[in-house]
Amino acid sequence: MYNAAMLSRELVAASTVPLVLSVLTEGESYGYELIRRVRELSGGQIEWTEGMLYPVLHWMEREHMIESEWREAAGERRRKYYRLRKEGRAALKQEQQQWMAVHGALMKLWKTKPRLI
Amino acid sequence: MDGSPRSSDEAMENQTSFDLSSAIQRWRENLAQSTTFRAADLDELEAHLRDAVPGLQAAGLSPEEAFLIATRRIGPRHALESEFRKINASRAWLNRPSLVGLRFAMVFMILSLFGVGGAIEAAKRRAISDSVIQTSWHLFSGVFGALFVVMSILGLLGYVVLRAFSRPGSERLANIDTWPQERRLPRK
Numbered sequence: 001m002y003n004a005a006m007l008s009r010e011l012v013a014a015s016t017v018p019l020v021l022s023v024l025t026e027g028e029s030y031g032y033e034l035i036r037r038v039r040e041l042s043g044g045q046i047e048w049t050e051g052m053l054y055p056v057l058h059w060m061e062r063e064h065m066i067e068s069e070w071r072e073a074a075g076e077r078r079r080k081y082y083r084l085r086k087e088g089r090a091a092l093k094q095e096q097q098q099w100m101a102v103h104g105a106l107m108k109l110w111k112t113k114p115r116l117i
Numbered sequence: 118m119d120g121s122p123r124s125s126d127e128a129m130e131n132q133t134s135f136d137l138s139s140a141i142q143r144w145r146e147n148l149a150q151s152t153t154f155r156a157a158d159l160d161e162l163e164a165h166l167r168d169a170v171p172g173l174q175a176a177g178l179s180p181e182e183a184f185l186i187a188t189r190r191i192g193p194r195h196a197l198e199s200e201f202r203k204i205n206a207s208r209a210w211l212n213r214p215s216l217v218g219l220r221f222a223m224v225f226m227i228l229s230l231f232g233v234g235g236a237i238e239a240a241k242r243r244a245i246s247d248s249v250i251q252t253s254w255h256l257f258s259g260v261f262g263a264l265f266v267v268m269s270i271l272g273l274l275g276y277v278v279l280r281a282f283s284r285p286g287s288e289r290l291a292n293i294d295t296w297p298q299e300r301r302l303p304r305k
Contacts, residue, residue: 031161032168050169051191054161055200062204070160077168080161 006045016056017065018095019046021088024066028083031057057082065091135181141166144188153198153205166191222272229268232261 007015023029023037031053038046060066065088072078084092145163148154154162166187173183191197236258 030164032165049190049192049196050165051162051197052200054158054165055204058158058204077164078160079164079168080157 006047012046012048015046016048016053017060018092018099020053020057020060020082021065021084021092021095024082024084024088025092028081030079030081032079034082060088063087063091135179135184137170137180137184140181140184141170148194148197151194151198153202155205158201158205162191162197222268222275225268226265226272229261229265233258233265236261 019038020034023034023041026037029037031050035048035050035053038048057066057068061068061082064085066082067085068080068082070078070080141163144166145159148159148162166184169187169190170180170183173186174180178186
C-alpha cells in the first residue's frame, strides 16, 4: 500500500548509509535490530526491503566504515554484529554536513521548523 | 481438472501442520541455488528470518503467516541476487559483459585442445600406412598446438588485466537503486 509519507526509493537508497552509521554510534548492532531501530525512529516512514540492507552493510564493511563479527550472545542466536570504525565516524561527519546543508536550505525556503511526524 | 478430493485433503492437511523449520530450510535452499550468495550471506539472511518470525508471531500471526510476511519483507530472490551480485562481484565475474572477450578466448582454448587431441589420435592411426598424410597431420596438430598456446596466453593476460582494472568496489553504492521496496508515485 502506498503511503504518501514514505520516502522515495532514491531517498531511501541515499539515506541508508548515514542512518546505519548513526544507529551504530549508539553501539554495535545486527541487521534485524538495525532495521527495527530505523523503523522506530522514523515512525514507520522508512521501510526497507530488509534483505537489501545486507549488501549495503557488506559494502560499508569493505570501505572500512564498519567491521563485523559473528557472535553468540548468552542464550541468544548466533548473529553477525556490526560496529563503527574510525573511517565510519569520518564518513558520518561528512554525511552530516551534506544532509544539514540540504536540510538548512529547505528549512529556510519553507520557513518552517522541523517536527516529528 | 487436476487434483482429486483426496489430494486437496492432503493439501489442507499440509496447510494446518505447517513446519516452520522445514519452511525456513526450503527458503534457504531456494536461495542457495544461486551462486551469487556466499554461505555466510545465507547464514545472515537466515538469522534475520529467524529473528523476524517470532516478532510477527508475537503480534498474533500464525507461524505460517509470520513466515510468509517475514520472507516477503526480506525480498524476492531476484532482487536480492542483483544487489548481492554487486558486492560479491568476484563470484559473478564471469557474467560481466567486460569479460566476453575472455570467455571467447577460453572457448578457443578448449576447441584447440580438442583439435590437438584429435590430430594426435588421427596421426597415430595413420602413422604406419601413409607417411605423407602423417606429416600433414603433424603440421595440422602443430598449428592447433600453437593456437592453443597463443589463446592460453591471451586468455590469461585478459583475465589478469581485467581483474586488475575491475575492482569490485568500483560499482558504488549509487548503483544500488533497486533495493528499496518498489514504490511508485500515485497516479493523479
